[in-house]
Amino acid sequence: MARLPSALELKGRMLSATRIRVLDADPDAVAQQLQELNRQMPQAIKGMVAVLESEVALDLPRLLAQLRAAGIQPLAVTDGVLAASAVLAGLAVLPKDNRSRAEPLAPPAPAPVAAPRRATRVVSEPVRSGQQVYVEDGDLVVLSAVSPGAEVIADGCVHVYGPLRGRALAGARGDDSARVFARRFEAELVAIAGVYTVAEQIKSAKKGEATQVFLQHGKLVIEPLI
């Protein structure tokens, strides 16, 4: 049998991971919050890749067990109090983020490499009352109607080509450049990066018109699409 030229192939891959900072090491408080998160956004929690960070010493094996039970996949810790026990637990230890690196003296020229492509999800069936669609780290495109009582959520933008009558939340993990676009805007609630408004407060947009919603100086702007 012919042998392959090499046993391993190395490829670079961008991976999006959620940083989890432990503020309170009390296992009960952690358990309670995990339960809450699991109730609020079960799809986001399931399979979430996480890097742990803590200033306080804690029982790492116990925390890992709690996170894994909730469906989170801890991958690594940042260097610090957790480093020693992380090595024992088989986790990677990543260097601490250097804050000053985030603001370099001279802005570097934009890298010629393309940014990692974010996944877009296209939903062609109607999103009915009681249903929730969440797109992690990408855009959501709904071709049909979003009914009252339904929720469409994306970490990126939300586009709705049928009537939008339910709730639309864009930039669910804080991206304030995300927008909501709807061909027939009759939303119950819209939110961008956590800034929200409800139907009763929406006056600027004419009901049923093509509309976009975005953040400007921290405020929601709802304006017709031309």
Next chain:
Amino acid sequence: MSKIIVTTSGKGGVGKTTTSASFSTGLAARGKKVAVIDFDVGLRNLDLIMGCERRVVFDFVNVLQGEANLRQALIRDKTYDNLHILAASQTRDKDALTLEGVEKVLNDLVAEGFEYIICDSPAGIEKGAHHAMYFADEALIVTNPEVSSVRDSDRVLGLLQAKTRNAERGIKVKEHLVLTRYNPERVEKGEMLSVKDVQDILAIPLLGIIPESPTVLTSSNSGTPVIADAKSEAGQAYADLVARFLGEDKPHRFMQVEKKGLFNKLFGN
């Protein structure tokens, strides 16, 4: 080939059982072999509307628990020999049903050669409704022209395409809208949603519009499905609905306000 059809709505009191009774009777009148099952364990009504309440010996739960066989529990309709009713139990609660048990009864009905098996769902979206819809190939979504009913129907449509056997196998459950208690005069006054409003929200094909009619109540009370009353508008509307279901091309009626002449004003109903 047998077809399993669920009559469902989410909301109570919209006309599910009335629709199940008339739909199954209409299919039977056209020579089809039909079974209709009341899934509303503990609140059984179908037997009353079908007028067989005094002939119920064994019920659905008895069959599920092996206390009677299916043939003993099936009640033959008083008009059509090819129509059978399986009554719900009035004394048990909804926990008496299990998915495995329901599946076995449905399989047995298929084996008996029933062409259409109508599952009359209880209101709500809990266990009882789940059992009624789980094995369905098609669904009659009974909706009143009123916002809360439309929203509940929307919710049920979502469940149909997610929490049924067909959905789990990647097959779409075929949806039919049945708009009941429609009153064109109140629609015109803006007191009721119009057909267009409802269709705009639910976006599923319209199978029939049943006009609001006092005959529905009198038929229920007398234990005759309203479809048997060929003179009433509701009866005619159900007959049209059955024809459309079987592939006939019938225009929708009873959508406009009838212009009543003097004679009708004096003697019409």
